[in-house]
Amino acid sequence: METLVIEKTDKIGGTTAYSGGGVWVPCNHLQAQQGISDSPQDAATYINAIVKEGAPASTPARRAAYLEFSPKMAQFLHEQGFEWNLDLPYPDYHALEPGASLTSRSISPAPFDLKTLSGNWQSQLRRPTDWRPVVTSVEARSIVRCGASIGDFLKTVQLVVLRPLWTMIRGKKFVAAGVALVARLFQINLSLGMKFWTDAGLNQLLTSSAGNVVGALIERDGKVLRVQAKSGVILAAGGFARNPEMRERYLQTPTQTE
Numbered sequence: 455m456e457t458l459v460i461e462k463t464d465k466i467g468g469t470t471a472y473s474g475g476g477v478w479v480p481c482n483h484l485q486a487q488q489g490i491s492d493s494p495q496d497a498a499t500y501i502n503a504i505v506k507e508g509a510p511a512s513t514p515a516r517r518a519a520y521l522e523f524s525p526k527m528a529q530f531l532h533e534q535g536f537e538w539n540l541d542l543p544y545p546d547y548h549a550l551e552p553g554a555s556l557t558s559r560s561i562s563p564a565p566f567d568l569k570t571l572s573g574n575w576q577s578q579l580r581r582p583t584d585w586r587p588v589v590t591s592v593e594a595r596s597i598v599r600c601g602a603s604i605g606d607f608l609k610t611v612q613l614v615v616l617r618p619l620w621t622m623i624r625g626k627k628f629v630a631a632g633v634a635l636v637a638r639l640f641q642i643n644l645s646l647g648m649k650f651w652t653d654a655g656l657n658q659l660l661t662s663s664a665g666n667v668v669g670a671l672i673e674r675d676g677k678v679l680r681v682q683a684k685s686g687v688i689l690a691a692g693g694f695a696r697n698p699e700m701r702e703r704y705l706q707t708p709t710q711t712e
Contacts, residue, residue, distance in 0.1 A: 499553030
């Protein structure tokens with residue numbers, strides 16, 4: 455099977471590159487390694503407690519599928535070479551709701567060295583325009599609390615001064631959070647022979663007489679290309695949070711971002 459990834463902009467990563475990179479995965483393999491008990495039943499209880507019944511974007515079938523396959527996804531990516539960290543401690547956001555975890559169900563990518571990307575692919579990654587320290591979500595707490603204690607202050611100095619200096623001396627170029635998540639997935643896919651087209655926009659999905667999606671019309675380099683898909687087309691779209699009409703339609707209300 456050949457896989458083609460198209461990206462309408464000139465960079466790979468989308469809004470994920472600006473995110474914290476954390477993924478909520480109950481019953482993941484890192485929990486088991488740390489001896490942290492969890493169960494699909496507790497996770498389902500938690501989801502059902504915080505998501506209103508009838509929410510169109512979260513049907514019972516979708517919730518059940520997420521709970522079943524998200525730990526398998528994390529394990530599969532680990533086997534492909536993805537390095538995960540268990541964010542510990544990182545309780546569920548609504549920690550007082552039934553089924554909530556008080557330890558952690560959140561996993562995030564380990565920092566990634568961009569210099570391990572071959573060729574010119576490093577420049578193809580989308581990166582935040584503002585300066586961000588290369589830290590995990592758990593380490594970031596010390597930076598936020600740097601004035602709260604001597605320990606947090608010293609940890610902050612280590613993270614934002616000593617670590618970057620040592621990284622530079624070693625000739626490394628680490629990124630963390632959402633950029634690390636995208637970069638690691640990018641590297642794995644490149645190693646498996648996946649093709650990436652940037653500056654390639656989706657114009658139209660192609661369907662058969664039976665209504666099945668069988669390909670797409672893609673605009674690239676001023677030309678419209680017809681690409682057949684034998685095994686299907688997966689759509690990934692960002693910017694949902696900035697679309698008030700879709701928020702009102704698919705999320706619990708009110709959905710204001712202010």
